[in-house]
Amino acid sequence: MPLKVYNSYTRQKEIFTPITPGHIGMYVCGPTVSGESHLGHARPYITFDFIYRYLTFKGNKVRYVRNITDAGHFEEEGREAEDKVTKKALLEKLEPMELVQKYTNLFHWAMLQFNCIEPAIEPTATGHIVEQLNMIETIIAAGYAYEVNGSVYFDVKKYAATHDYGKLSGRIIDDLLETTRELDGQEEKRDKADFALWKSAAPEHIMRWKSPWGEGYPGWHIECSAMATKYLGAEFDIHGGGMDLQFPHHESEIAQSTICNHHQPAKYWIHNNMITVNGRKMGKSYNNQIRxxxxxxxxxxxxxxxxxxxxxxxxxxxxxxxxxxxxxxxxxxxxxxxxxxxxxxxxxxxxxxxxxxxxxxxxxxxxxxxxxxxxxxxxxxxxxxxxxxxxxxxxxxxxxxxxxxxxxxxxxxxxxxxxxxxxxxxxxxxxxLGLKDTTANDNNALDGVMQLLIDIRKEAKSKKDYATSDKIRNQLLSLGIALKDEKDGNMSWNIE
RNA sequence: GGUCCUGUGGCCGAGUGGCUAGGCAAAGCUCUGCAAAAGCUUCUACACCAGUUCGAAUCUGGUCGGGACCUCCA
Known part of the structure; x- marks a missing residue:
């Protein structure tokens, strides 16, 4: 029976056919490790975990790549255009990489709790600056990006003239909301739809790398394009992530990769929906996250x-x-x-x-x-x-x-x-589905003690000494251990 | 303002035009020293209005409500 998946790119269910039979390349946008994961974050990772498991079950070898965003996205709207990771690090008086490590560890721990299989490759943004720089240079050489004051922007208007910018997210560039606020870097852009590939770093900015345009740090979208291309090639099977990443993140990835690799990066785009609280998306903007x-x-x-x-x-x-x-x-x-x-x-x-x-x-x-x-x-x-x-x-x-x-x-x-x-x-x-028994007990001593109590209770019951049998059962219950009488006179127990 | 999604029984949630989704809760029964668990049974809904159709929760149009994205976001 063929597997059918809903492809966000074509907006319909399609029969899934790997580019290379038996092998699947899957890229999923990973966490930004500038803070602790909340319930909403759990969804994509659990979703793509069962997708990964199922594709494997169907007999495929899957290369699952999920990045760690540790360079931090610049805050395009922020007053200082500061790197997000850096900002938090200063507040907490930690080295940026110390902070990144802390939240990366926490993330891995949470994934383990959810029984998520670890990806085959978990590349970090900071570990792939060279690849990102190369990609940006290629885009500039192709004429689809321009440099202003040490920052580099992607020319969306030019790209859209000959390509389908907005297809994935169903967007029409001219309909994008007019923002009235004065945004940092906005005046540098030729068009409000343009997005940054590289941002020049202010003197106080800690995370910075040398580039042909001066010291700076990469834009958010380019990191995924660079890492996906490096490990999965110019065209791979699945690109996944939350629905909220469709625009601008994934749309921009498509544009960048298309210019560099002459190919839309992913054959199938899969997006999971959101977790809401009282009907509202869980997220920073609403300040309703539950860690x-x-x-x-x-x-x-x-x-x-x-x-x-x-x-x-x-x-x-x-x-x-x-x-x-x-x-x-x-x-x-x-x-x-x-x-x-x-x-x-x-x-x-x-x-x-x-x-x-x-x-x-x-x-x-x-x-x-x-x-x-x-x-x-x-x-x-x-x-x-x-x-x-x-x-x-x-x-x-x-x-x-x-x-x-x-x-x-x-x-x-x-x-x-x-x-x-x-x-x-x-x-x-x-x-x-990746479920497992959480009440499983591998403590032999406890098993022995429970067997002893069950034997005593059986004895009491056979003598119709219900006071004793009830006492054992009730006391255990107050300790969180439920004892059940079964049909054949046996008893079973489990930790509540 | 633009693009798109959505409105299912007490609650959560599947739903491919005709056939019981499922779970939780509630009620009754069976089993049982009592309890728990388990089994059986009951509660059978699709925002509203109009249309298409032999037939619509499912398609179309409208009304009202909710939400997402357009800014960092999973």
């Missing part, structure tokens, strides 16, 4: 409790990546419970076993299971519909639990079907 560390700790006025990284991942998976999701503590709570239920069914499933070569005793049930399982790939092939994948899994969960409870006899399903079900749950839940 990831606050999510994990529950330390934010909007949170009623801490939320585990897997809960957040599951929350994101429950809606389609191109739909906006509105954050709320209630919605997260629902996700937490749903994930728990699904995961417990999954654990039950892995413990089921049937005799080899058993035929299906209930053909209808057997077929139903096979159908639900086979649809999983169909859904993922349809532009990564993770929400539908989960819906089918929730349809399968009661069947699994019923088999365990005996409401559905184990003889109803064939050996092949049970194995298919077990394998598929593992592949989709763990390998593709």
């Amino acid at each position: 990831l560390t606050d999510m994990f700790n529950g330390t934010h006025p909007l949170l009623t409790q801490p939320f585990a990284p897997m809960t957040i991942r599951f929350f994101i998976l429950q809606s389609h990546y191109r739909s906006p999701i509105d954050f709320s503590s209630e919605a997260l709570q629902a996700s937490e419970k749903a994930l728990k239920r699904l995961w417990e069914a999954y654990e039950v499933l892995q413990k089921l076993s049937v005799p080899a070569d058993q035929a299906a005793g209930d053909a209808e049930m057997d077929e139903k299971i096979v159908k639900l399982v086979n649809e999983l790939e169909e859904f993922m092939d349809d532009d990564f519909s993770t929400a539908k994948v989960l819906a089918n899994m929730f349809d399968l969960a009661p069947i699994i639990n019923s088999i365990k409870d005996g409401h559905i006899p184990i003889s109803a399903v064939s050996t092949a079907t049970l194995q298919l079900l077990q394998n598929s749950f593992k592949i989709y839940l763990e390998d593709i």
Whole structure:
């Protein structure tokens, strides 16, 4: 079955065909490490993580490149046209690279919490100044950029005369909002639509590099173009990022790369939608961000409790990546419970076993299971519909639990079907959706203690000493350990 | 102002013109010493108005509401 993806560039779902069969180049805009990641940042990285996982599952070798923006984008509208990283560094009295390192480490830690597979290459902007300078020189030589007072700007008007500037973002240059504010550097530009490739650095600016136009630092857009070209070539398969990057960032990347490489950089542009708070995009502009560390700790006025990284991942998976999701503590709570239920069914499933070569005793049930399982790939092939994948899994969960409870006899399903079900749950839940058990316990001592308590409680119950059995169960619960009596007289437990 | 997206049951959210999305919450039942869990059942909606169609949540037009981008932004 062919994979179909929605290409932002053509605004339609297309059959995905890698440029080189079996190999895929994917570039995703990474974080600007001038501050701590918030909930909104989690979405693209989780989204492109399951996309990466799925492409790999489909038998492709994927080179996943995600940059670290550590040079800081100049603030085009800022009074001082200061480098963002530098500005914060001064406030915190840290060396710029010290700050960059701190937030890079924090970012990596958060990605680990979310069970995101690390990219194959994670290039930094500061590590690719040479490549960026080369690219800028090529653009100047081609006549599409000009230098003013040590800064270099891309000539959008000239480019647009012969190229499709605005196609990706659906923009018409003449319709761009007229800004009335006096902006730094604005008067240097020949046209308000022009964007900076290189900015001359003021004397107090710490991050600076030598260039043919004097000391300065690179513009934001050029870094992605330079790194993507270096590691993935003039044309690669996928370029991803948040929808808010379509303009001007990705539009500008297209223009730069097209002039340098004579080619639109990416065959497929994939953009994830935003996470909103009370209907408003989470971000700097609205000052409504919830930092990831606050999510994990529950330390934010909007949170009623801490939320585990897997809960957040599951929350994101429950809606389609191109739909906006509105954050709320209630919605997260629902996700937490749903994930728990699904995961417990999954654990039950892995413990089921049937005799080899058993035929299906209930053909209808057997077929139903096979159908639900086979649809999983169909859904993922349809532009990564993770929400539908989960819906089918929730349809399968009661069947699994019923088999365990005996409401559905184990003889109803064939050996092949049970194995298919077990394998598929593992592949989709763990390998593709990237979920994992967060309550997993690998402490042998605790296991032993729990077994001891369960034995004592069993004994008490058999003597109808309910005072003792209830005491054990209640005390454990107050410690956050839930003990459940099962049908066969056994007891199971898990840490809440 | 320009470009675009969107309005689904108590809440969150899938939705390809005709077929129960799913989750959470709630209620009832079964199981159970009690509880929890689990299973079964119930609650069955598509902002409003008009149109196209045998048939529209799904297409078209309009009205009203919400949002994104046009500035750093995931």
